[in-house]
Amino acid sequence: MNIYTRMIIVLTSIGLISGAFLAGVGTLTKNRIALNKQREINEAIMTVVSGAQISSKIYEERDLAVYKVNNEENELLGYAVYAGGVGFQDKIYLMFGVNPEITRIYSLTVLEQKETPGLGAKITSEKDFLQFWKNRDCTKEITLHKPAVNSPEQLSPSEVNIITGATISSEAVVNIVNLALEKIRALKNEGKL
Amino acid sequence: MAEKTISNEFTKGLWSENPIFRQLLGLCPTLAVTNAVVNGLAMGAATTFVLLFSSIVISSIKKLIPNQVRIASFIVVIATFVTVADRFLAAFFPDISKALGPYVPLIVVNCIILGRQEAFSSKNPVFRSIIDALGMGIGFTISLLILSSIREILGNGTFFGIPLTGAWFKPWLIMILPPGAFFTLGLLMGIFKYLDKKRK
Amino acid sequence: MELVAIFISAILINNFVLHYFLGICPFLGVSKRIDSAFSMGLAVTFVMTITAIVSWIINHWVLIPYNLDYLQIVSFILVIASLVQLVEMFIRKTSPPLYQALGIYLPLITTNCAILGLALLAALKNYSFIETIIFGLGSGIGFTLAIVLMAGIREQLDMADVPEVLKGPGIALITAGIMALGFLGFTGMLK
Numbered sequence: 242m243n244i245y246t247r248m249i250i251v252l253t254s255i256g257l258i259s260g261a262f263l264a265g266v267g268t269l270t271k272n273r274i275a276l277n278k279q280r281e282i283n284e285a286i287m288t289v290v291s292g293a294q295i296s297s298k299i300y301e302e303r304d305l306a307v308y309k310v311n312n313e314e315n316e317l318l319g320y321a322v323y324a325g326g327v328g329f330q331d332k333i334y335l336m337f338g339v340n341p342e343i344t345r346i347y348s349l350t351v352l353e354q355k356e357t358p359g360l361g362a363k364i365t366s367e368k369d370f371l372q373f374w375k376n377r378d379c380t381k382e383i384t385l386h387k388p389a390v391n392s393p394e395q396l397s398p399s400e401v402n403i404i405t406g407a408t409i410s411s412e413a414v415v416n417i418v419n420l421a422l423e424k425i426r427a428l429k430n431e432g433k434l
Numbered sequence: 435m436a437e438k439t440i441s442n443e444f445t446k447g448l449w450s451e452n453p454i455f456r457q458l459l460g461l462c463p464t465l466a467v468t469n470a471v472v473n474g475l476a477m478g479a480a481t482t483f484v485l486l487f488s489s490i491v492i493s494s495i496k497k498l499i500p501n502q503v504r505i506a507s508f509i510v511v512i513a514t515f516v517t518v519a520d521r522f523l524a525a526f527f528p529d530i531s532k533a534l535g536p537y538v539p540l541i542v543v544n545c546i547i548l549g550r551q552e553a554f555s556s557k558n559p560v561f562r563s564i565i566d567a568l569g570m571g572i573g574f575t576i577s578l579l580i581l582s583s584i585r586e587i588l589g590n591g592t593f594f595g596i597p598l599t600g601a602w603f604k605p606w607l608i609m610i611l612p613p614g615a616f617f618t619l620g621l622l623m624g625i626f627k628y629l630d631k632k633r634k
Numbered sequence: 635m636e637l638v639a640i641f642i643s644a645i646l647i648n649n650f651v652l653h654y655f656l657g658i659c660p661f662l663g664v665s666k667r668i669d670s671a672f673s674m675g676l677a678v679t680f681v682m683t684i685t686a687i688v689s690w691i692i693n694h695w696v697l698i699p700y701n702l703d704y705l706q707i708v709s710f711i712l713v714i715a716s717l718v719q720l721v722e723m724f725i726r727k728t729s730p731p732l733y734q735a736l737g738i739y740l741p742l743i744t745t746n747c748a749i750l751g752l753a754l755l756a757a758l759k760n761y762s763f764i765e766t767i768i769f770g771l772g773s774g775i776g777f778t779l780a781i782v783l784m785a786g787i788r789e790q791l792d793m794a795d796v797p798e799v800l801k802g803p804g805i806a807l808i809t810a811g812i813m814a815l816g817f818l819g820f821t822g823m824l825k
Contacts, residue, residue, distance in 0.1 A: 244500060244502075247500050248500045248502060248503045251498060251499055251500060251503060251507065252503050252506060252507065252510075255507050255510050255511065256510060259510050259511065259513075259514040259708065260705065260708075262514060263514060263517050263518075263704050263705060263708070264704070266517065266518050266521055266704065267521065267703070267704030267705075270521040270522065270524065270525040273525040273526070274521070274524045274525050274528075277524070277525070277528040281528070303760075327639060329821055329822045330647065330648070330821050330822075331643075331648065332759075353532075357607070357611070357821075358469075358589070358590070358607060358610050358611070359590075359605060359607045359610075360607070409822045458659075458662070458803055461655075461658040461659065461662070462655050462656055462657070462658050462659075462747045462751075463655075465655040465658065466654065466655040466656075505715075506712075506715065509711055509712070509715060510708060510712070513707050513708040513711050513712075514708065516707055517704055517705075517706075517707045517708065520707065521704065535758070536751060536754040536755055536758055539706075539707045539750070539754050540656075540747050540750060540751055540754065542707055542711050542750060543711070543746065543747040543749075543750050544747075545659065608815070611814075611818065612652060612653055612655070612814045612818075613811040613812070613814040613815040613818065614811070615655065615811075615814075616807045616808065616810045616811030616814055617807075617808055617811040619807050620800070620803075620804045620805065620806070620807030620808035620810075620811060621804070621808070623800075623803050623804040623807065624797070624799040624800040624804040625799075627799040627800075627804065628799045631799070
């Protein structure tokens with residue numbers, strides 16, 4: 242057999258076998274990978290809107306997604322908002338829950354971040370950061386309270402606590418939330434929510 | 435070169451031909467994923483898996499592959515097993531898969547794997563290739579574990595996520611940041627060279 | 635604005651070598667002299683920009699529409715391998731001295747994790763077409779910057795009194811660590 246024919250036959254068969262094999266592996270794992278992603282979103286929704294039972298994605302654009310959240314009796318509890326933006330090191334993705342009138346933030350959780358471990362990465366810490374996001378009044382812009390305080394009672398209703406040593410990461414989260422609030426208000430006015 | 439015994443074939447990957455410290459291969463994943471022990475272990479296991487199966491396949495079909503297209507064939511075989519490892523981690527260990535990010539697919543270009551195929555599996559029988567792949571894979575994994583243990587303990591005060599040190603210890607943040615990776619590996623290379631010299 | 639942020643971030647903040655640890659082999663291997671480091675940097679930048687374009691097209695026109703995402707790794711690596719081959723032939727024809735300077739490292743661009751890393755990261759970050767090109771170009775410039783700086787330091791290091799056991803890769807890695815430390819200062823400049 243001619244060497245070129247052999248080269249082509251060998252490469253093609255290796256390619257075909259590998260393609261077929263991967264198609265099998267791809268199909269087998271596909272559902273599970275999709276399920277993992279779905280579960281992560283669902284858990285986040287349940288964290289940010291307490292009592293959440295049924296949720297459905299009603300809006301999506303780049304770095305922003307809005308989920309409508311209902312309780313067991315199918316009453317509207319509010320919206321879970323997935324948003325992302327530039328942090329200290331790389332993009333930060335987070336989710337927060339708001340009431341149907343968009344006047345109050347229920348709670349916030351961070352889904353993805355690559356901030357400095359031990360400093361900026363404290364945005365994922367309940368004690369240092371997240372507990373101060375419970376029940377915020379968002380009729381005004383959310384602002385940062387400097388210097389850091391120890392308990393949520395020391396903050397005014399639309400303030401959140403800063404992380405000492407990680408001003409930029411704290412500011413980044415506040416900016417992402419404010420921007421997302423502005424966008425969903427606009428969507429609400431257009432009747433898209 | 436004299437015929438090596440099977441046990442030699444295995445142990446050479448651990449010390450005398452250790453992929454990281456001796457051959458300086460596979461440094462990208464070594465530096466990138468060793469900020470926590472669990473990541474280092476997952477990376478070591480995934481690499482060993484790919485190395486082992488690629489070696490089995492390539493040493494079994496080596497006679498069929500024409501010399502001119504051998505590199506291309508090796509790469510396709512390696513990429514296939516890397517995809518399997520990547521999908522498996524994403525499906526069953528989503529947290530680890532997320533932490534390792536693009537470094538799992540990047541096993542494809544880990545020079546250790548292509549290097550072993552070219553230097554060993556394509557010239558040796560299946561059984562020897564398996565032993566060689568296991569030795570190299572385990573040597574790589576152990577090196578990753580040493581590096582990630584040092585970095586996690588000093589940089590975070592934990593080992594496998596379990597707190598080790600008391601409150602008195604202020605973690606050296608720098609160790610889990612990129613510079614810490616370079617410093618630790620650089621110093622370890624020096625220590626490795628020193629030990630090697632003493633042995634001789 | 636977004637484009638400027640991607641560009642600067644790829645060069646300084648998330649530098650391919652000093653932050654993502656991609657392309658360490660050429661970074662340590664071809665950084666002994668400034669001129670060859672610069673040529674290597676140019677070759678990588680060139681290949682990176684082309685890879686960014688081609689991998690985006692494959693990903694968005696073939697893999698995603700036909701749900702073939704499990705073929706991503708295989709197809710990217712094959713495309714990169716053939717691209718590098720083309721670049722190699724091109725350089726060999728047009729500039730023999732450059733070809734000689736790069737020696738064995740040019741074929742090694744195929745297994746240079748920086749190139750595949752670029753294709754994968756761009757896909758992971760879900761960049762648009764233009765953003766991907768900017769990301770590829772910026773990453774290449776970032777790589778060039780790191781490798782040329784490293785070569786400059788190493789030329790001086792030849793004359794320094796380095797402990798015997800750290801000679802070679804040991805001191806090179808520690809030098810890279812100090813550079814990475816310096817580059818940490820750039821984080822947070824985009825907000």
